[in-house]
Amino acid sequence: MTPAPQALATLPIAQRRPSPSSPSLTHLQRLEAESIHIIREVAAELRNPVMLYSVGKDSAVMLHLAMKAFYPSQLPFPLLHIDTTWKFKEMIRFRDETVARLGLNLLVRRNEAGLAEGITPFTHNSSIYTQIMKTEALKSALSSFGFDAAFGGARRDEEKSRAKERVFSLRSDSHGWDPKNQRPELWNLYNGRLKAGESIRVFPLSNWTETDIWQYIMRERIPLVSLYFAAKRPVVERDGQWIMVDDDRLPLRPGEVPEMRSVRFRTLGCYPLTAATESTAATVPEVLQEMLVARTSERSGRLIDHDEAASMEKKKREGYF
Amino acid sequence: MLGFAQTEELEVSSKSETVSDYLHAHERKSLLRFLTCGSVDDGKSTLIGRLLYDTQLLMEDQLAALAADSRRHGTTGDDLDFALLVDGLASEREQGITIDVAYRFFATEQRKFIVADTPGHEQYTRNMATGASNADLAIILVDARQGILDQTRRHSFIVSLLGIRHVVLAINKIDLVGYSQAVFDEIETAYRSFAEPLGFVSLQAIPLSARYGDNVLSRSAKLPWYHGPTLIEYLESIEVESDRRAAPFRMPVQWVNRPNLDFRGFAGTIVAGVVRPGDRVAVARSGVTTLVKRIVTQDGDLPEAGAGEAVTLTLEDEIDVSRGDVLAAAAERPEVSDQFAAHVLWMHDDPLIPGRPYLIKLATSAVGASVTHIKHRVDINNFAKLATKTLEKNEVGFVNIMTQAPLAFDPFSRVHETGAFIIIDRITNHTVGAGMIDFSLRRASNIHWQALDVDMNARAIAKGQKPALLWFTGLSGAGKSTIANLVEKRLHAIGKHTYLLDGDNVRHGLNRDLGFTDADRVENIRRVAEAAKLMVDAGLIVLASFISPFRAERRMARDLFAAGQFIEIFIDTPLEVAEGRDPKGLYKRARNGLIQNFTGIGSPYERPEAPHITITPDLNAEEAAELIVSHLDRGCYLGSATG
Numbered sequence: 001m002t003p004a005p006q007a008l009a010t011l012p013i014a015q016r017r018p019s020p021s022s023p024s025l026t027h028l029q030r031l032e033a034e035s036i037h038i039i040r041e042v043a044a045e046l047r048n049p050v051m052l053y054s055v056g057k058d059s060a061v062m063l064h065l066a067m068k069a070f071y072p073s074q075l076p077f078p079l080l081h082i083d084t085t086w087k088f089k090e091m092i093r094f095r096d097e098t099v100a101r102l103g104l105n106l107l108v109r110r111n112e113a114g115l116a117e118g119i120t121p122f123t124h125n126s127s128i129y130t131q132i133m134k135t136e137a138l139k140s141a142l143s144s145f146g147f148d149a150a151f152g153g154a155r156r157d158e159e160k161s162r163a164k165e166r167v168f169s170l171r172s173d174s175h176g177w178d179p180k181n182q183r184p185e186l187w188n189l190y191n192g193r194l195k196a197g198e199s200i201r202v203f204p205l206s207n208w209t210e211t212d213i214w215q216y217i218m219r220e221r222i223p224l225v226s227l228y229f230a231a232k233r234p235v236v237e238r239d240g241q242w243i244m245v246d247d248d249r250l251p252l253r254p255g256e257v258p259e260m261r262s263v264r265f266r267t268l269g270c271y272p273l274t275a276a277t278e279s280t281a282a283t284v285p286e287v288l289q290e291m292l293v294a295r296t297s298e299r300s301g302r303l304i305d306h307d308e309a310a311s312m313e314k315k316k317r318e319g320y321f
Numbered sequence: 322m323l324g325f326a327q328t329e330e331l332e333v334s335s336k337s338e339t340v341s342d343y344l345h346a347h348e349r350k351s352l353l354r355f356l357t358c359g360s361v362d363d364g365k366s367t368l369i370g371r372l373l374y375d376t377q378l379l380m381e382d383q384l385a386a387l388a389a390d391s392r393r394h395g396t397t398g399d400d401l402d403f404a405l406l407v408d409g410l411a412s413e414r415e416q417g418i419t420i421d422v423a424y425r426f427f428a429t430e431q432r433k434f435i436v437a438d439t440p441g442h443e444q445y446t447r448n449m450a451t452g453a454s455n456a457d458l459a460i461i462l463v464d465a466r467q468g469i470l471d472q473t474r475r476h477s478f479i480v481s482l483l484g485i486r487h488v489v490l491a492i493n494k495i496d497l498v499g500y501s502q503a504v505f506d507e508i509e510t511a512y513r514s515f516a517e518p519l520g521f522v523s524l525q526a527i528p529l530s531a532r533y534g535d536n537v538l539s540r541s542a543k544l545p546w547y548h549g550p551t552l553i554e555y556l557e558s559i560e561v562e563s564d565r566r567a568a569p570f571r572m573p574v575q576w577v578n579r580p581n582l583d584f585r586g587f588a589g590t591i592v593a594g595v596v597r598p599g600d601r602v603a604v605a606r607s608g609v610t611t612l613v614k615r616i617v618t619q620d621g622d623l624p625e626a627g628a629g630e631a632v633t634l635t636l637e638d639e640i641d642v643s644r645g646d647v648l649a650a651a652a653e654r655p656e657v658s659d660q661f662a663a664h665v666l667w668m669h670d671d672p673l674i675p676g677r678p679y680l681i682k683l684a685t686s687a688v689g690a691s692v693t694h695i696k697h698r699v700d701i702n703n704f705a706k707l708a709t710k711t712l713e714k715n716e717v718g719f720v721n722i723m724t725q726a727p728l729a730f731d732p733f734s735r736v737h738e739t740g741a742f743i744i745i746d747r748i749t750n751h752t753v754g755a756g757m758i759d760f761s762l763r764r765a766s767n768i769h770w771q772a773l774d775v776d777m778n779a780r781a782i783a784k785g786q787k788p789a790l791l792w793f794t795g796l797s798g799a800g801k802s803t804i805a806n807l808v809e810k811r812l813h814a815i816g817k818h819t820y821l822l823d824g825d826n827v828r829h830g831l832n833r834d835l836g837f838t839d840a841d842r843v844e845n846i847r848r849v850a851e852a853a854k855l856m857v858d859a860g861l862i863v864l865a866s867f868i869s870p871f872r873a874e875r876r877m878a879r880d881l882f883a884a885g886q887f888i889e890i891f892i893d894t895p896l897e898v899a900e901g902r903d904p905k906g907l908y909k910r911a912r913n914g915l916i917q918n919f920t921g922i923g924s925p926y927e928r929p930e931a932p933h934i935t936i937t938p939d940l941n942a943e944e945a946a947e948l949i950v951s952h953l954d955r956g957c958y959l960g961s962a963t964g
C-alpha cells in the first residue's frame with residue numbers, strides 16, 4: 001500500500017475534543033446501535049431466524065433492542081423458549097405477560113421424551129439434565145422449524161472462553177460448533193451465507209458487559225422478572241447455597257426447613273439449580289451498586305478457573321449455547 | 322432510538338442517592354475500542370491484565386467510598402501475574418482452534434474500553450487486521466531493551482492499512498533499562514521517522530512498565546523526566562470520533578420497514594455525516610433524489626441523527642430503494658462503478674486467483690466480483706512492491722476488481738464503512754479476504770451498454786432458434802469433442818446456426834499466452850466464457866468443450882449467462898476408461914511425470930454437482946448426441962424448424 005503521506009503532527013488533546021455541535025455517542029448508544037445493526041442484518045439476510053428467549057435480563061435487553069430495530073413493525077421473527085418445566089413460576093408468568101404486552105409470537109418447546117423418562121434435576125446430575133432438557137430440546141426445536149439463525153443473549157465478558165467468540169457463530173447441520181471452521185469478522189460485515197443444513201447462532205450482545213446490561217436496563221426502564229430484586233423468599237441452605245423453594249416439587253433433605261430470607265438472583269434458570277444471593281437491593285441502582293462492589297471479593301477468591309473455560313468449550317461443541 | 326431517551330431520576334432510597342448519581346453519570350461514558358499489538362513476550366498480556374485489574378479496583382474504590390458501607394477489599398500481592406487474567410489463547414492455539422481476536426472489557430470514570438487482543442505471531446496479519454477493523458486506536462508495544470523491530474514495522478503497517486489514525490507507542494519494560502530517558506527518546510525518534518508515511522493523525526509515545534504499573538494508571542515517580550499523560554489518561558481523553566460526523570451523510574439501507582401500506586421506512590446505521598428532516602438525499606446507484614421526511618425511532622422522531630446511530634428514515638417521495646442501496650447527501654455522493662482499485666488482504670489457504678468468481682459484501686450489498694489484475698503485492702516488512710500472479714494467505718496486494726453490478730462506495734480513507742468489503746468464496750461460503758477501496762477505475766455510467774436496436778432476441782428470431790451455450794466438461798479422453806462434434810453436425814443438418822469452441826482452436830489463438838497453472842486455467846476459461854457470451858448474444862448455439870475441472874470456473878462461466886442460456890453437460894467417463902483410450906498419449910506422459918498438473922493424475926477433477934445433462938459411460942457417442950439434441954428440442958432451443 002502507499003499510505004497517504006499526511007502530516008504526522010500530534011494535535012494537542014484539547015483540540016480533538018468534540019465541539020458542542022458534534023456530540024460523540026455514549027458507550028450505551030454505541031452498543032445499542034451495534035446490536036440493532038446485527039439484528040437487522042440477520043432479519044435481512046437469513047431465511048428463517050428465531051430469537052431464543054430465556055426470560056432473563058439479557059433476553060430482556062435483546063428483545064428490547066429487537067423491538068427498537070424494527071419499530072414501527074412487529075418483530076419479523078418468532079421467539080423460542082425452551083421450557084424445562086423447572087423454571088421459576090414467576091419467570092413463566094413474566095414471559096406470558098411480556099408476550100401479551102408486546103404482541104409477540106412465542107413458541108414454547110419441551111423435551112417431551114425427556115419428561116416421559118422422568119428426567120429431573122434430582123434424578124440426573126446437572127450437566128446431563130441440562131444436555132437433555134435444554135440442549136437437546138433446543139436442537140430439535142431448531143431443526144423441526146428449520147430455523148437457519150438463532151439469536152442468543154450470550155456476552156463475551158461472561159467468561160474467558162467466550163472472549164473470542166464471534167458474533168455470527170456457524171453451526172454444522174448437527175448443530176455442532178467446529179472451532180476450526182469459523183469465519184473472520186471484520187468491520188460490521190457479517191457473513192451469513194449458509195449451505196443447506198447449516199445454521200448460525202447470533203450474539204447481538206457480544207460486546208456488552210454485565211454492567212452495561214444493568215445500566216441499559218436502568219436507562220431504558222426495561223421490565224424485568226422481580227426475581228432479580230431482593231424480597232423475602234422461602235429458601236433452604238443446600239451445599240452452602242441458598243435454593244428457593246419455588247413449589248412443592250423440591251424434595252427437602254433431612255433437616256432442611258424453608259425459611260424466609262431477603263434474597264435476589266443474579267442469573268435465572270431452573271430453580272433447583274439456581275442459587276440466590278442474600279441481598280437487600282430492591283431497585284436497579286441498588287443492584288448495580290451491589291454488583292460492582294461485590295466483584296472485589298468474588299475475584300480475589302478465584303482469579304482463574306481453567307476447568308470452567310475448557311468445559312464451556314466442550315459444551316459448545318455439543319451444540320449448547 | 323438513540324436520541325437520549327430522557328432518563329428520569331429513578332426512585333431510590335435516600336441511602337443510595339449519591340450512588341444513583343454516580344451510576345447515572347456512568348451511563349454517559351463514551352466508548353473507545355483499541356487494539357494492542359505486540360509480539361510474544363513484549364508484555365501485551367501483562368499490560369492488558371494490568372489495565373483490567375487496576376481499573377476495576379479503581380471503580381470499586383470509588384463506589385465503595387460513595388456507598389460508605391463496603392468493607393475494604395483484600396490486599397493484592399505484588400507478585401500477582403496479570404497476564405493470567407487474559408491468558409487462555411495459547412492452549413487453544415495448540416489445539417488448532419482458530420482465534421482471530423479475543424475481546425476484553427474494562428471501564429473507568431470517563432470511558433468504557435473494548436480491547437481487541439490478537440494472538441502472537443502466527444497468522445498475525447489476518448488476526449491483527451480483524452482486530453484493527455473495529456478499533457479506533459492501536460497501542461503498539463515495544464520492549465525497551467529491544468527497540469523497533471521488524472514486527473513493530475509490520476504491526477504499524479497493518480494498523481495503518483486498516484485505517485487506524487491514532488497510535489500509542491507504549492515503550493514497555495522501562496524498568497529493565499533503568500527508567501532511562503535516553504533509551505525512550507531514541508526509540509521514539511526512530512519510530513517517528515519510520516512511521517512518517519503511515520498517515521497517523523496522532524502518535525503518543527509513553528514509557529511504562531506493565532509489570533510494576535508505572536505510567537499505566539498511576540504516574541511514576543521513577544520517570545520524573547516524562548511530562549506526558551499516563552496511558553489511561555491518554556486513552557480516556559483522546560477524541561477519535563469527531564471526523565465521522567463531519568463527513569458527508571451516508572446510510573446503507575439494511576432493511577425496508579413496511580408494517581402497513583401507509584409506512585415505508587428505510588432502516589440502517591448512519592456511517593457518516595448527519596441527517597435532518599428536510600435534507601436532500603440521493604439513492605446513490607440510481608441517482609434519484611428526494612427529501613428526508615422523518616427520522617423514526619421507538620422513542621419518538623429525532624430532529625437529527627449522526628454517524629454511528631441506527632435509525633429508520635422515511636422519505637418524501639415514493640422512490641425505489643431497497644437493501645443494498647446507499648442513501649447519501651445529494652450534494653456529495655459516493656462513487657458508483659463496477660470497477661475499482663483496492664488493497665486486499667487474503668485470509669484463506671486457497672490463494673486468490675485473478676478471474677475466479679467471488680462474492681463481495683460491501684456495506685449491505687453483495688455482488689459477484691472477480692479480481693481482474695493484481696498490480697502488486699506489498700511486502701509488509703519493508704513496504705516493497707512485488708510482482709505476483711496470486712495472493713497467498715496473509716499477503717496484502719493492490720488489485721483491480723470488477724463487479725457484476727455497479728456498487729456505490731467511497732474510498733476507504735474517506736468513509737470506512739462504505740469503502741471496506743469482505744470477499745466470500747461462492748462455493749464454501751468462507752470469508753476469504755478483506756479489502757479497502759482506494760479509488761474508482763471508471764464510472765459505470767460511461768460503460769452502460771449501448772441500447773442497440775438489434776438485440777439478442779431479434780437475432781435469435783431471425784435464426785429461428787434460442788441461443789445457448791452447451792458446456793461440455795469431463796476428463797481428457799472422456800469423449801467431449803467427439804460428442805460435441807456430432808451434436809454440431811446434427812444441429813447444422815437441421816439448419817441451426819452453431820459454433821464449436823474447443824481447446825484446440827482457442828489455445829492456438831485467443832489463449833496462446835496461457836499455460837496450465839491454476840491461474841492460467843482460470844483465465845483460459847474466463848476468456849472462453851466471455852467469447853461464448855458474445856456469440857450467444859449474436860444468436861448462436863455455442864458448443865464449448867473444455868475439461869474445466871474446477872467447479873468455481875464452471876460456475877464463473879455459468880454466471881455470465883441468463884437462466885436457460887447455459888447448459889452444463891457432464892461427460893461422465895471414469896478415469897480408467899479415459900486413460901485406457903488415451904488418444905494423444907497424454908495420460909502415459911503424465912504418469913511418467915512428463916506433464917505436471919494433468920487432470921485426473923496430478924490435479925483433481927471436481928465432478929459437477931447438478932449438471933443439466935449427464936452422459937453415462939454406457940452410452941456411445943451417437944446415443945449421447947441424440948440425447949443432447951432431444952434435450953434441446955424439448956427445451957425449445959431449436960425453434961419450429963425441427964417440426
Ligand SMILES: Nc1nc2c(ncn2[C@@H]2O[C@H](COP(=O)(O)OP(=O)(O)O)[C@@H](O)[C@H]2O)c(=O)[nH]1
Nearest residue numbers: 360361362363364365366367404494530531532
Ligand atoms: N520487568 C518487566 N517485565 C515485564 C513487563 N511487562 C511484561 N513483563 C514480563 O515479560 C514477560 C512476557 O509478558 P507477557 O505479558 O506474557 O507477554 P506477551 O507475550 O506479549 O503477552 C513476562 O514474564 C512478564 O512478567 C515490564 O514492564 N517490566
